[in-house]
Amino acid sequence: MTIIHFQFLSAILFSLGLYGVLARRSAVLILMSIELMLNAVNINLIGFVAFRGFGQEIQTFGQVLIIFVITIAAAELALAIAIILRIYRNKNSVNVDEMNILKG
Amino acid sequence: MDLFQINNLIWMLPLICVFAFLSIGLFSKFLPSEGAIISIFSIGFAFILFIFVLIDFISGDLAAIHSSFTWIDLGEWTISWGLLIDRISIVMIGLITFVAFLVQIYSVGYMKGDSRFGWYFAVHSLFASAMMLLVLSDNLLLLYFAWELVGLGSYLLIGFWYEKTSAAEAAKKAFVTTRIGDVGLLIGIIILFKATGTFHISSIIHAAQEGGISNEVIFWSSFLIFLGAMGKSAQFPLHVWLPDAMEGPTPVSALIHAATMVAAGIYLVGRMFPLFELGPGILVIISIVGIVTFILAGAIALVMTDIKRVLAYSTISHLGLMMLSLGSFGVPAAFFHLVLHGFSKALLFLGAGSVMHGMHDQTEVELMGGLRKKMPITSLTFLVGSLSLAGIVPLSGFFSKDEILISIWEYNSWFLPITLFGVFLSSLYMIRLYCLIFLSTARSEYAEKAHESPRTMTYPLIILSILALFSGLLAFPFPFTGWEGFAAFIDDHHKFHMIPWLTVVSILVAFSGAFLGWVIYGSRRIVINNISSPLKFLYRLVFRKFLFDEIYSWIANKIVFTFSRWITIFDRVIVNDTGIDGVGNSTKKSADILKYFQSGYLYNYSLVMVVGLFLMAIAWWLVE
Numbered sequence: 001m002t003i004i005h006f007q008f009l010s011a012i013l014f015s016l017g018l019y020g021v022l023a024r025r026s027a028v029l030i031l032m033s034i035e036l037m038l039n040a041v042n043i044n045l046i047g048f049v050a051f052r053g054f055g056q057e058i059q060t061f062g063q064v065l066i067i068f069v070i071t072i073a074a075a076e077l078a079l080a081i082a083i084i085l086r087i088y089r090n091k092n093s094v095n096v097d098e099m100n101i102l103k104g
Numbered sequence: 105m106d107l108f109q110i111n112n113l114i115w116m117l118p119l120i121c122v123f124a125f126l127s128i129g130l131f132s133k134f135l136p137s138e139g140a141i142i143s144i145f146s147i148g149f150a151f152i153l154f155i156f157v158l159i160d161f162i163s164g165d166l167a168a169i170h171s172s173f174t175w176i177d178l179g180e181w182t183i184s185w186g187l188l189i190d191r192i193s194i195v196m197i198g199l200i201t202f203v204a205f206l207v208q209i210y211s212v213g214y215m216k217g218d219s220r221f222g223w224y225f226a227v228h229s230l231f232a233s234a235m236m237l238l239v240l241s242d243n244l245l246l247l248y249f250a251w252e253l254v255g256l257g258s259y260l261l262i263g264f265w266y267e268k269t270s271a272a273e274a275a276k277k278a279f280v281t282t283r284i285g286d287v288g289l290l291i292g293i294i295i296l297f298k299a300t301g302t303f304h305i306s307s308i309i310h311a312a313q314e315g316g317i318s319n320e321v322i323f324w325s326s327f328l329i330f331l332g333a334m335g336k337s338a339q340f341p342l343h344v345w346l347p348d349a350m351e352g353p354t355p356v357s358a359l360i361h362a363a364t365m366v367a368a369g370i371y372l373v374g375r376m377f378p379l380f381e382l383g384p385g386i387l388v389i390i391s392i393v394g395i396v397t398f399i400l401a402g403a404i405a406l407v408m409t410d411i412k413r414v415l416a417y418s419t420i421s422h423l424g425l426m427m428l429s430l431g432s433f434g435v436p437a438a439f440f441h442l443v444l445h446g447f448s449k450a451l452l453f454l455g456a457g458s459v460m461h462g463m464h465d466q467t468e469v470e471l472m473g474g475l476r477k478k479m480p481i482t483s484l485t486f487l488v489g490s491l492s493l494a495g496i497v498p499l500s501g502f503f504s505k506d507e508i509l510i511s512i513w514e515y516n517s518w519f520l521p522i523t524l525f526g527v528f529l530s531s532l533y534m535i536r537l538y539c540l541i542f543l544s545t546a547r548s549e550y551a552e553k554a555h556e557s558p559r560t561m562t563y564p565l566i567i568l569s570i571l572a573l574f575s576g577l578l579a580f581p582f583p584f585t586g587w588e589g590f591a592a593f594i595d596d597h598h599k600f601h602m603i604p605w606l607t608v609v610s611i612l613v614a615f616s617g618a619f620l621g622w623v624i625y626g627s628r629r630i631v632i633n634n635i636s637s638p639l640k641f642l643y644r645l646v647f648r649k650f651l652f653d654e655i656y657s658w659i660a661n662k663i664v665f666t667f668s669r670w671i672t673i674f675d676r677v678i679v680n681d682t683g684i685d686g687v688g689n690s691t692k693k694s695a696d697i698l699k700y701f702q703s704g705y706l707y708n709y710s711l712v713m714v715v716g717l718f719l720m721a722i723a724w725w726l727v728e
Contacts, residue, residue, distance in 0.1 A: 018714060021707075021710055022707050022710055022711055022714070023707070030706075096705075096707075097705055097706070099706075100704045
């Protein structure tokens with residue numbers, strides 16, 4: 001296990017997420033893809049924290065930071081899901097192409 | 105700083121009326137009697153304040169009371185706002201507060217039931233406060249500011265019944281005509297500021313007397329300032345707005361003609377007189393403008409058949425007389441005449457308003473006649489006003505006219521015969537007006553049904569007529585009181601004196617005018633057509649007011665509008681089509697092209713973001 005493995009995994013996950021965001025039409029799937037990208041970043045970060053020879057304190061700090069990010073991402077996800085639910089109630093669909101009423 | 109010191113207290117004079125204006129203007133619907141009571145109380149308070157200031161001023165040996173604060177401080181020069189009570193301004197303040205107070209009381213009766221009753225009093229307060237600010241201000245900048253406010257007040261009041269086209273037009277005419285003079289005034293003030301670096305009137309005059317300003321600058325600045333005075337004081341050839349100003353409510357005319365607005369021009373020339381004195385030839389110009397106005401307006405007043413227009417032309421004529429007096433070094437005489445004429449003219453206008461009130465707003469004298477029995481108080485007070493203005497001997501108008509004649513004889517004796525002719529005219533038209541309205545028998549059913557006005561209207565008439573009767577005595581020095589006559593009060597160098605033969609001549613001229621008027625229009629021994637038919641051409645010329653309105657409208661239509669049309673093309677093509685519309689159109693066109701980038705699909709936007717990020721990353725990598 002070296003830092004390369006972490007970076008490789010992170011890059012694959014990020015690309016998958018990016019593909020999902022660009023290619024999917026369903027708001028729920030886009031949201032899941034964004035989560036994928038977020039976690040790819042997290043993996044990247046934890047890899048750097050673990051393998052760059054930092055001291056114990058910095059390593060602990062890095063892990064705590066990741067937990068914070070995950071927590072906040074969860075809260076944000078709840079918000080996003082709530083918005084998508086509202087949209088579904090209104091339009092009976094979560095297809096992002098149909099969400100164009102703000103277009104002039 | 106003690107608020108109740110007299111020199112701080114004088115700020116209250118204009119401010120109390122501004123307060124009345126704001127409170128009525130904003131909350132008129134919630135106030136008792138729509139706020140009229142506030143307006144009357146505040147102007148009454150200003151009058152009481154005037155009495156206190158007067159007592160203080162006299163007990164302080166006529167030393168000027170001054171109060172100022174710095175408005176703009178730019179190191180090299182500062183601009184301050186200050187109020188000054190001196191001998192001229194105290195007289196003006198007394199006149200303004202007193203006449204405005206009476207006119208407001210009168211208006212309660214006159215304006216009853218008007219849909220904008222409260223607004224009328226609000227503007228009235230604004231007008232009075234602007235005029236007070238004008239006469240109190242110690243520098244030309246504040247004076248100009250107040251000068252324009254007075255113009256605004258007159259615009260609002262003349263056009264008070266703006267539903268009538270004629271009233272709206274008259275208001276516009278007054279504003280535009282006086283504006284021609286105002287531009288001159290502004291340029292004059294700027295020239296003086298450039299020459300001396302200060303707006304302070306006393307400093308400017310001091311600098312001029314020390315020889316710090318060249319004669320040319322004095323000439324042009326005082327000429328331009330005089331142009332402003334000509335506009336406001338309705339001097340020939342800028343007099344055309346005043347007769348049309350009759351479209352406003354009659355009490356407004358009383359105020360404009362007696363205390364505010366037209367007095368401003370006379371006041372300005374009187375205030376700046378030491379400067380005018382130094383300008384070569386300026387006083388001659390003032391005298392000529394004054395005498396031409398005096399005679400022309402007097403002649404027009406003789407043939408007008410509208411009661412208010414006769415009074416309006418009589419005002420113009422007397423303002424001309426005041427200008428003539430100023431041009432003949434008669435500053436005290438001019439101010440004396442301004443005050444006494446103010447009382448008489450306010451009386452006459454309020455009397456005319458009372459007549460109109462009884463006549464269902466008819467102003468044509470041909471429809472009147474025989475009102476003496478039906479409106480006894482109005483008739484008697486109107487007679488007092490007429491005789492006073494005609495210069496009949498014991499009434500006030502006689503004394504001020506006499507003082508003016510003395511100064512004309514002493515400094516401008518060439519003008520004396522023409523002035524005496526004007527005096528003759530003015531007594532003739534005043535008696536004519538009185539006879540046509542009140543004597544003989546009713547000439548229409550309005551006149552038969554006429555009735556006396558309510559008390560709020562007749563009491564001011566009575567008070568003013570008492571003043572018109574006795575205020576002329578102020579010309580004389582009173583023994584044991586220290587009062588050395590009005591002239592000496594204004595200027596120590598003018599001692600009270602009389603020229604007996606001139607007084608006799610003036611009495612004879614005034615009496616002969618009055619007698620002729622009575623013979624023609626009162627007893628009708630001479631039939632007017634016998635006189636006027638040989639002079640038909642002259643009569644028609646005078647009746648059409650020397651064609652001033654026609655000439656001005658020709659100039660406006662043919663010259664100004666043609667010029668404006670060319671300017672309009674420049675504005676249309678260059679400024680509008682290329683400048684303003686050009687900018688707009690180019691934005692619109694570019695937007696037409698760019699709008700295709702806005703697909704509205706989420707994946708398009710995110711793809712652009714990703715590609716952009718990718719390019720930025722490459723760029724960063726290349727740079728590193």
